[in-house]
Amino acid sequence: MLSYKVNHLKQLEAEAIYVLRETAAQFEHPALLFSGGKDSILMAHLARKAFHPAKLPFPLLHVDTGHNFPETLDYRDRYVQEAGARLIVGLVQDSIDKGRVTEESGANASRNALQTVTLLDAIEEHGFDACLGGGRRDEEKARAKERFFSHRNDFGEWDPKNQRPELWNIFNGRRQHGEHFRVFPLSNWTEMDVWQYIKLEEIELPSLYFAHRRRVLARGNTLLAESEHVEAGEGEEAEEKTVRFRTIGDMTCTGAVESGADNVEKIIQEVAAARQTERGTRADDRRSETAMEDRKKEGYF
Amino acid sequence: MDLLRFTTAGSVDDGKSTLIGRLLYDSKNIFEDQLEAVEVSSRKRGDENVNLALLTDGLRAEREQGITIDVAYRYFATPRRKFIIADTPGHIQYTRNMVTGASTANLAIILVDARKGVIEQTCRHAFIANLLRIQHVVVAVNKMDLVDYNQESYDEIVRSFSDFASRLDNIVEVTFIPISALRGDNVVEKSENMPWFEGPPLLYHLETVYLGSDDNHVDARFPVQWVIRPQSDRFHDFRGYAGRVAGGVFKPGDEVMVLPSGFSSRIRSIETYEGAVEEAFSPLSVAVTLEDEIDISRGDMIVKPNNPPKSGQDIEAMICWFSERKMAPRGKYILRHTTKEVKAIVKEVRYKVNINTLHKIEDDLEFTLNDIGRIALRTSSALFYDSYRRNRNTGSFVLIDEQANETVAAGMIV
Ligand SMILES: Nc1nc2c(ncn2[C@@H]2O[C@H](COP(=O)(O)OP(=O)(O)O)[C@@H](O)[C@H]2O)c(=O)[nH]1
Numbered sequence: 113m114l115s116y117k118v119n120h121l122k123q124l125e126a127e128a129i130y131v132l133r134e135t136a137a138q139f140e141h142p143a144l145l146f147s148g149g150k151d152s153i154l155m156a157h158l159a160r161k162a163f164h165p166a167k168l169p170f171p172l173l174h175v176d177t178g179h180n181f182p183e184t185l186d187y188r189d190r191y192v193q194e195a196g197a198r199l200i201v202g203l204v205q206d207s208i209d210k211g212r213v214t215e216e217s218g219a220n221a222s223r224n225a226l227q228t229v230t231l232l233d234a235i236e237e238h239g240f241d242a243c244l245g246g247g248r249r250d251e252e253k254a255r256a257k258e259r260f261f262s263h264r265n266d267f268g269e270w271d272p273k274n275q276r277p278e279l280w281n282i283f284n285g286r287r288q289h290g291e292h293f294r295v296f297p298l299s300n301w302t303e304m305d306v307w308q309y310i311k312l313e314e315i316e317l318p319s320l321y322f323a324h325r326r327r328v329l330a331r332g333n334t335l336l337a338e339s340e341h342v343e344a345g346e347g348e349e350a351e352e353k354t355v356r357f358r359t360i361g362d363m364t365c366t367g368a369v370e371s372g373a374d375n376v377e378k379i380i381q382e383v384a385a386a387r388q389t390e391r392g393t394r395a396d397d398r399r400s401e402t403a404m405e406d407r408k409k410e411g412y413f
Numbered sequence: 414m415d416l417l418r419f420t421t422a423g424s425v426d427d428g429k430s431t432l433i434g435r436l437l438y439d440s441k442n443i444f445e446d447q448l449e450a451v452e453v454s455s456r457k458r459g460d461e462n463v464n465l466a467l468l469t470d471g472l473r474a475e476r477e478q479g480i481t482i483d484v485a486y487r488y489f490a491t492p493r494r495k496f497i498i499a500d501t502p503g504h505i506q507y508t509r510n511m512v513t514g515a516s517t518a519n520l521a522i523i524l525v526d527a528r529k530g531v532i533e534q535t536c537r538h539a540f541i542a543n544l545l546r547i548q549h550v551v552v553a554v555n556k557m558d559l560v561d562y563n564q565e566s567y568d569e570i571v572r573s574f575s576d577f578a579s580r581l582d583n584i585v586e587v588t589f590i591p592i593s594a595l596r597g598d599n600v601v602e603k604s605e606n607m608p609w610f611e612g613p614p615l616l617y618h619l620e621t622v623y624l625g626s627d628d629n630h631v632d633a634r635f636p637v638q639w640v641i642r643p644q645s646d647r648f649h650d651f652r653g654y655a656g657r658v659a660g661g662v663f664k665p666g667d668e669v670m671v672l673p674s675g676f677s678s679r680i681r682s683i684e685t686y687e688g689a690v691e692e693a694f695s696p697l698s699v700a701v702t703l704e705d706e707i708d709i710s711r712g713d714m715i716v717k718p719n720n721p722p723k724s725g726q727d728i729e730a731m732i733c734w735f736s737e738r739k740m741a742p743r744g745k746y747i748l749r750h751t752t753k754e755v756k757a758i759v760k761e762v763r764y765k766v767n768i769n770t771l772h773k774i775e776d777d778l779e780f781t782l783n784d785i786g787r788i789a790l791r792t793s794s795a796l797f798y799d800s801y802r803r804n805r806n807t808g809s810f811v812l813i814d815e816q817a818n819e820t821v822a823a824g825m826i827v
Contacts, residue, residue: 116630116662116694120416120495129698130657133639137711137752161686162698165651166643249486256485256500275483277509277735279516279823280809281657282749286818300497302488 121309125158128297130281131260132162132244135295136169138285139242142295143200145231146172146191148184149360150317151246153191154306155297157315159244160195171198173234173243175227178205179341179363187318202234227362232268235292242285242293250302261285262294270294304383311376320357323374327352334367414490417619420499420514420547422538423524428555432524432594433500437489439601440616484514493620503534508768508783509735511538512823515545516809519627520619522551527560527591531573533769539574540768543581544731544785544825546805549622550578550587553615558593562606567591580771583802588622590615628695629804633661633669634722635715636751636807641700653684653700654709659751659806660799661717662694663701670718671709672797677718678705695806712753714797722797722807728757728790729827731801733783736814736821740780746821748792750810756793757812763787780822787827801825 118126132155135142144159146152159168174188192199207213207230215226235243249255259275261283276284285293298306310317327350328335329342336342338350341363355368356379373379423429487498499514501507503524515521521542525535535552542550552574560566571589578587590599591610598604599614612618641653663669663680670677682689684700693699701715709715716722734740740759748757762778765786780786801808812822 116628117415118697120414123416123696126657126696126698133655137639163641164686165648166641250488256487257483276820277513279513279811280805282809282811284749284811284813284820286813288818304490
């Protein structure tokens with residue numbers, strides 16, 4: 113029987129592929145949320161495995177805040193080309209122009225919260241009934257209870273107290289018209305698992321993940337990249353440092369960490385020794401202790 | 414590194430959250446910012462020590478009430494294993510959550526308060542573990558510090574639990590460990606306060622317990638999830654049946670039969686993204702190609718003709734009721750089993766179980782939230798199944814309310 117042992121990465125892979133295939137089978141118009149971050153890249157990679165040698169049976173959907181790192185957009189466009197995938201971009205700028213949302217102002221202004229509206233608009237416009245997200249349960253407390261198949265009501269809201277029970281590997285994606293699901297194939301992966309798998313599979317990532325020289329601003333506990341969207345305020349001064357990003361999102365709220373890890377191997381060592389959760393560098397979670405839960409209820413990814 | 418999934422059950426205040434917090438903390442799976450947040454919350458609540466239990470408290474409602482509801486999943490790893498904890502509340506009103514957490518677990522930790530001994534809830538937790546076929550149970554006798562690390566209290570608990578557990582036939586192995594979650598005795602490090610205990614500490618047990626027999630590698634079962642048909646010139650004739658092996662082992666050249674059609678063929682290849690492989694077994698996800706062109710779609714099952722599953726429309730099952738709404742007499746539901754969906758009608762309720770005493774209830778046959786019992790179902794078309802005892806994948810199903818789309822019951826085929 114020993115030969116039938118499967119290591120943890122292989123088990124997680126098999127599970128994620130299973131969930132991706134269930135999504136394709138149970139929904140009419142799924143989409144894969146692709147941000148150019150490592151989790152969404154991993155998910156897209158697993159999706160290619162799941163349907164190989166056919167192309168992805170669903171499009172990639174990128175909710176673009178307009179404040180992306182240029183490296184992310186580069187990577188995205190190359191990836192889409194290489195995978196022969198279909199890309200749909202939802203622009204937060206469009207939501208602002210249409211008056212659907214109002215832009216925050218002030219030093220800590222961020223478009224992060226606005227993404228929710230753009231995402232829900234894109235879901236409605238394209239009639240998506242399932243959005244595959246790269247969320248992991250180990251990222252944040254509120255996510256620990258997230259289902260693989262997470263039901264959203266007509267308004268895109270999540271009701272944490274009234275979730276469908278999920279047993280074994282039987283997923284219930286039945287829905288009424290207008291409702292949709294968020295599906296999280298990476299639910300059981302930890303940050304360490306993700307990195308180990310990226311190494312094992314030699315998955316290419318945007319250069320932002322690796323140590324590089326960059327001008328950054330220290331704000332609160334985070335280092336933000338200086339850019340046209342993040343400018344030094346009073347008493348602040350940008351400094352050049354060797355940094356890398358542990359998550360990739362909107363430039364206005366994704367913090368860098370000082371690090372010399374310039375390859376996956378070194379990142380794994382760093383993660384093993386890490387003293388801060390990945391989200392510890394994200395300004396948007398720090399607004400209140402239950403910030404994530406509040407945003408999720410409104411339909412955040 | 415392999416993977417162990419375990420569930421924890423305990424009554425309120427038995428120290429479950431503290432134990433999990435301790436496991437995460439002592440195995441260095443807690444980050445500085447998480448710890449800081451917990452320190453701040455502890456101070457706000459006026460707790461004397463840093464309250465490790467807060468590390469695992471997820472949602473706002475729980476923080477307010479100070480109890481765990483729902484199922485929360487936690488992760489940690491040691492150099493030996495990766496662990497997934499399904500953390501569930503223990504009170505009877507959360508039976509369905511315990512059942513959910515138990516459904517994917519290889520091992521259950523049942524917490525007992527050393528001062529209280531084996532109580533009704535302990536038996537209920539053991540019953541659920543057994544029902545869901547968790548083969549390994551750890552009885553963690555907690556709060557040993559409050560009984561002066563006294564061996565007699567522990568021995569008494571071992572005796573009365575063993576007595577009760579002898580009636581639970583799915584549990585293969587019960588391990589008892591006296592601990593103090595609060596002080597850390599026998600959690601990660603062996604306790605110096607209990608020299609009389611010769612076994613290893615809890616974490617060591619979790620790292621080393623043998624898991625070989627949890628997957629079925631005997632009865633070949635391949636429920637088809639999705640048919641891969643690339644619309645490209647290069648793979649013009651490719652037809653791959655994608656799925657996750659639910660039991661047994663498949664190899665190229667194997668003679669197979671497709672259900673429900675009954676057509677037979679041979680496996681031409683087992684495909685993955687990395688290329689063709691020599692074998693596939695549970696729980697791997699692959700795509701199978703066959704020698705012959707047969708009409709196969711989602712919900713069909715590929716098996717071996719010399720060892721087919723049971724098939725039929727009359728199903729006997731143990732179920733746990735999950736919904737606030739009662740089961741309707743002769744109620745019609747959607748039944749989801751492997752990748753197949755059929756309609757089902759409840760033909761008869763055989764009995765319910767009083768899960769505290771394990772007695773059968775035969776005079777009140779109405780299923781309400783958290784009830785467990787045995788029913789007879791008839792399905793609109795044949796299912797291909799095994800008993801849950803033999804195979805968790807092909808022996809389990811859920812019932813779904815047709816109007817509300819809500820999952821109303823979990824079933825284990827007898
Ligand atoms: N003395 C002592 N107290 C404990 C122990 N484990 C937990 N407690 C305390 O028991 C109370 C309930 O613990 P908690 O972990 O919240 O219980 P839960 O409701 O099962 O999650 C808390 O005040 C803990 O500090 C232990 O081993 N010894």
